Amino acid sequence: MEQRVDTIIIGSGICGLSSAHFLSKQTNDFLVLEASDKVGGIIQTENNSDFICENGPNTVLLNNDAIIELIKDCKLWESIKLPSESSNKNRYVLHENELELIPTSFKKFIRSPLLSFKSKLRILFEPFISKHKENTTVYNFVVKRFGKDFHDQFIEPFITGIYAGDTKKMSAKHSLKILWNLEQSHGSVLRGLFKQKRKGNQMGSFNLPKGLSQMIHKIAEPIKDRIHLNVAVEKVEKNEFGYKVSTKSGTFLSKKIICAVPAYSLINLFTDEQLNNELKNVRYTPVDVFHFSFKRDHIKNQAPGFGVLTKPSDQKNYLGILFSSRTFDHVAPQDSELFTVLVGGERQKELCELPKEQLETIVLRELKQLICQQGEVTFKKHFRWKRGIPQYDMNQETLSTVIKGFEAQNTGLFILGNFYEGISVSDCILKAKNIANKLS
Numbered sequence: 001m002e003q004r005v006d007t008i009i010i011g012s013g014i015c016g017l018s019s020a021h022f023l024s025k026q027t028n029d030f031l032v033l034e035a036s037d038k039v040g041g042i043i044q045t046e047n048n049s050d051f052i053c054e055n056g057p058n059t060v061l062l063n064n065d066a067i068i069e070l071i072k073d074c075k076l077w078e079s080i081k082l083p084s085e086s087s088n089k090n091r092y093v094l095h096e097n098e099l100e101l102i103p104t105s106f107k108k109f110i111r112s113p114l115l116s117f118k119s120k121l122r123i124l125f126e127p128f129i130s131k132h133k134e135n136t137t138v139y140n141f142v143v144k145r146f147g148k149d150f151h152d153q154f155i156e157p158f159i160t161g162i163y164a165g166d167t168k169k170m171s172a173k174h175s176l177k178i179l180w181n182l183e184q185s186h187g188s189v190l191r192g193l194f195k196q197k198r199k200g201n202q203m204g205s206f207n208l209p210k211g212l213s214q215m216i217h218k219i220a221e222p223i224k225d226r227i228h229l230n231v232a233v234e235k236v237e238k239n240e241f242g243y244k245v246s247t248k249s250g251t252f253l254s255k256k257i258i259c260a261v262p263a264y265s266l267i268n269l270f271t272d273e274q275l276n277n278e279l280k281n282v283r284y285t286p287v288d289v290f291h292f293s294f295k296r297d298h299i300k301n302q303a304p305g306f307g308v309l310t311k312p313s314d315q316k317n318y319l320g321i322l323f324s325s326r327t328f329d330h331v332a333p334q335d336s337e338l339f340t341v342l343v344g345g346e347r348q349k350e351l352c353e354l355p356k357e358q359l360e361t362i363v364l365r366e367l368k369q370l371i372c373q374q375g376e377v378t379f380k381k382h383f384r385w386k387r388g389i390p391q392y393d394m395n396q397e398t399l400s401t402v403i404k405g406f407e408a409q410n411t412g413l414f415i416l417g418n419f420y421e422g423i424s425v426s427d428c429i430l431k432a433k434n435i436a437n438k439l440s
């Protein structure tokens, strides 16, 4: 027997769940179909032994109205946890095996040992460099505008922090969207930044008392009757009703469809050759996430801050370390510190093939060296994302065009996900709100 419903949302990651949330303000006539046994997708908090460990995102940006609306709707606004003031001010890159602050003001930049005098001078010429006429890689964009040293010391680690990606493959227009748009609209990134700063643009970020899964559970709670877990969608076909959605546990008919699954799952749902050819080109890079805790007294390096990112030239076996409990003190007991180490990405893919125990030994040794830790590990956890972070390569423009074309040919069908037009949780929520608005 086929079940009929107005809208089907496929996938209950933040894209699918927030679509359901915004849609629920207009109608109850929808269902969310989720392949796994839980909601949230990549947003996965593990609460154990007094530690709050984020296996996926650690912080969510408060950079658009949709995320703020969602948090307020979930009645979580009053309880959001903001990062400590010191973590907002202090972010590090590794420099000669030590923590070096990323400068946050012109004065600090001038004094920073991360760039030579010549490389600093080179940056001042940026406003005189012509803007790009067409898209290019992140590497080419940054080297042309600011020089190679700036790329190596600042942008490469920054890209590592968000995409764990390879700047020589990634699209500047899509991965460095803000810098690209500043260049395109002001003719220079620096000129654009200067004007923007005077406007006083500010962005904050947050976590929650029980971790980010708390937001997931709050979104899911009021619509739990409309979420079907362990239902993997196998095929979506057009028919006279609208769409026929096939799963092992039955067939659903709907007038509208929101597909909120990763590109590698979406590829199986439709038979459109052009769409599938583009989806095949979306690469996902693996990431291993380690959580380690030590007694506070055993750690010599007490540098306050958000964390540290590495560059290829540092030759470390990790991409970055988040100082999780220095950023959010509620994630570990008072006498302990929690560190989250990220490994893999495009730079160190092969490490994500190693057995967990072997990789853990390597990573722990390097973590202990950096923070001068002398006692035993008191708590540890590990999570492996085999297909972790989608890469915004040079195919992004074509991918977006093909998806828009496919949506235009299929009335009432929308494709949503972190693999195009915004990877962050807050981007995903904004895209979901826009789609829900289109359905009203």
Ligand SMILES: Cc1cc2nc3c(=O)[nH]c(=O)nc-3n(C[C@H](O)[C@H](O)[C@H](O)COP(=O)(O)OP(=O)(O)OC[C@H]3O[C@@H](n4cnc5c(N)ncnc54)[C@H](O)[C@@H]3O)c2cc1C
Pocket: 010, 011, 012, 013, 014, 015, 016, 033, 034, 035, 036, 038, 039, 040, 041, 042, 043, 055, 056, 057, 058, 059, 060, 061, 231, 232, 233, 234, 260, 261, 262, 265, 287, 289, 385, 388, 389, 416, 417, 418, 419, 423, 424, 425, 426, 428
């Ligand atoms: C290690 C890591 C750290 C990150 N850190 C941050 C951060 O600090 N801040 C930030 O903003 N972002 C961060 N991100 C990115 C962000 O978490 C993701 O972009 C976002 O959560 C993706 O949400 P999504 O809904 O697009 O996809 P997903 O979370 O992947 O959800 C897709 C859902 O679809 C389901 N599904 C798949 N196929 C089917 C099918 N056939 N039928 C039904 N259901 C199906 C899956 O089971 C899953 O539940 C991080 C990502 C990773 C991996």
